[in-house]
Amino acid sequence: MVKTATPATGGSELKLIPGNELPTRIDAWWWLVGAVALIIILLMVFKPDPYRNIVFFVRDGLLTTLLLTVISFVFILIVGIIGGLGRIAKNPAIHFVATMYVEIFRGIPLLVQLIWWYFAAPMVIRSFGNLIDFPPLANYQSNAFVLAVVGLVICYGAYVSEIFRAGIESIPRGQIEAARSQGMTYLQAMRYVILPQALRVVMPPVGNEFIMLIKDTSLVSAVAMADLTRRGREYMSAHFNPIETWTMVALLYLVMTLFFTRLISWLEKRRNLEK
Amino acid sequence: MAEAIIKIENVHKYFGQVHALDDVSLEIYKGEVVVILGPSGSGKSTLLRCINHLEVYNTGKITVDGIILKSAQNINLVRQEVGMVFQQFNLFPHLTVLDNVTLAQRVVRKRKPEEAEAIALNLLTKVGIEEKSQAYPLQLSGGQQQRVAIARALAMNPKIMLFDEPTSALDPEMIKEVLDVMLALAKEGMTMVVVSHEMGFARAAASRVIFMDEGRIVEQGQPDQLFDAPKEERTKIFLSKVLQI
Numbered sequence A: 001m002v003k004t005a006t007p008a009t010g011g012s013e014l015k016l017i018p019g020n021e022l023p024t025r026i027d028a029w030w031w032l033v034g035a036v037a038l039i040i041i042l043l044m045v046f047k048p049d050p051y052r053n054i055v056f057f058v059r060d061g062l063l064t065t066l067l068l069t070v071i072s073f074v075f076i077l078i079v080g081i082i083g084g085l086g087r088i089a090k091n092p093a094i095h096f097v098a099t100m101y102v103e104i105f106r107g108i109p110l111l112v113q114l115i116w117w118y119f120a121a122p123m124v125i126r127s128f129g130n131l132i133d134f135p136p137l138a139n140y141q142s143n144a145f146v147l148a149v150v151g152l153v154i155c156y157g158a159y160v161s162e163i164f165r166a167g168i169e170s171i172p173r174g175q176i177e178a179a180r181s182q183g184m185t186y187l188q189a190m191r192y193v194i195l196p197q198a199l200r201v202v203m204p205p206v207g208n209e210f211i212m213l214i215k216d217t218s219l220v221s222a223v224a225m226a227d228l229t230r231r232g233r234e235y236m237s238a239h240f241n242p243i244e245t246w247t248m249v250a251l252l253y254l255v256m257t258l259f260f261t262r263l264i265s266w267l268e269k270r271r272n273l274e275k
Numbered sequence B: 001m002a003e004a005i006i007k008i009e010n011v012h013k014y015f016g017q018v019h020a021l022d023d024v025s026l027e028i029y030k031g032e033v034v035v036i037l038g039p040s041g042s043g044k045s046t047l048l049r050c051i052n053h054l055e056v057y058n059t060g061k062i063t064v065d066g067i068i069l070k071s072a073q074n075i076n077l078v079r080q081e082v083g084m085v086f087q088q089f090n091l092f093p094h095l096t097v098l099d100n101v102t103l104a105q106r107v108v109r110k111r112k113p114e115e116a117e118a119i120a121l122n123l124l125t126k127v128g129i130e131e132k133s134q135a136y137p138l139q140l141s142g143g144q145q146q147r148v149a150i151a152r153a154l155a156m157n158p159k160i161m162l163f164d165e166p167t168s169a170l171d172p173e174m175i176k177e178v179l180d181v182m183l184a185l186a187k188e189g190m191t192m193v194v195v196s197h198e199m200g201f202a203r204a205a206a207s208r209v210i211f212m213d214e215g216r217i218v219e220q221g222q223p224d225q226l227f228d229a230p231k232e233e234r235t236k237i238f239l240s241k242v243l244q245i
């Protein structure tokens, strides 16, 4: 009663200003990462059979998932920048190629693409090698990791190209005009003026793609990659305990995505403070 | 007089159906300050932007400092000689004031960082804003930003400076600080083409005033003559509207 009657003080009014409250609210979500990590640890400590066994069994798969995500993402960014520049290019040939690329690879399910790269691409490469009588290609030995990276990069590169295109187009025309009016070439203007600004704009959606990528790497379990999902399936078929296995696998994915979501919003916040 | 530093011959420019420049011919000599005025949409910006090829004209010929503006290789050469100041300043928001002024010096003129910085600080002092060299553009007032933009253009040692309504986006109290910088530049003998409706500046600095309407040069003359005794009816109507405000 007394509390409700108390008029709002200056302090509580200040909290209503969004800019004052937002940072603490964003930071507060770190507890969720900690909570999920804690559940995993508690399960491992208090019920080592099966949870600790599961984690130990799948840990190389966990590493493969992380490695696949990070390595693919580096190339996805490169393809995304090139694809985005291609989509806004005035040169009709470059524009056409970039647009075809984006439209084709956005329109095919990632799982189908991964399967194609793993099962079909090596055969195509070998018959092409035979055709031109070039032994290195004719005797091409497929590498599951490389083909998985290729599949993820080409598919996600198409999505990220569109994000970069939108990001570049969001920079006012006056910026490139100011750069070009000082004698910079198109590429110099892009490199020093447009892209640094566009990168800030695209950080949230590109960060989102990174989170999606962590989850979508689970599809490579369909093409002989021993990632987290596949190792989970192997453990389950050996021990017949689907509930415990898939709960633990799900928690491991969750802790990764939550952690990187926090990391990305922390990076964004730091960038906003810089301004 | 000597050969014109900017020579515009029978230039036409279309945007689709819009005839933005209709047979414009104009010669500008070294050290001249030419002020262009005219109603909105009369082609003033387009004419300015054709001079440094931000806009590609359809027919006619523009020669800048002896270089014919046609082939792509020439364009960057010409642009290095022609500074441009925009209505919206167009400073690079992700770079400090100092980096704004050194960037093109480094990547286009290939100057060493120390050399570029020395030139930049010198110019920032000249436009009275050296204490803000580490600030970011959005931390500055409009008048300060426009003075930085002038310093940025001057850093390339241009032979010609183009100004497209440099004070139109400014609050009234900031107009003078920018015009003062431009006036000082004019006194130093810089060749300037200025789109502006600032009569005071035109009377003080302009060697010639040009009135444009519907993509054509309607009338030109010395400032006092054009402002006080315009010959063309359209000029009179326009001036009476501008002077009323």
Ligand SMILES: Nc1ncnc2c1ncn2[C@@H]1O[C@H](COP(=O)(O)OP(=O)(O)O)[C@@H](O)[C@H]1O
Pocket (backbone or CB within 6 Å): B015, B018, B020, B038, B039, B040, B041, B042, B043, B044, B045, B046, B047
């Ligand atoms: N990029 C453009 N696309 C289409 N029309 C344009 C473009 N730029 C200018 N115009 C048109 O050309 C005419 C002249 O414009 P402009 O040179 O900007 O006039 P001013 O600077 O005198 O106001 C106007 O009718 C304008 O609408």
Ligand SMILES: [Mg+2]
Pocket (backbone or CB within 6 Å): B044, B045, B046, B165
């Ligand atoms: Mg204009």
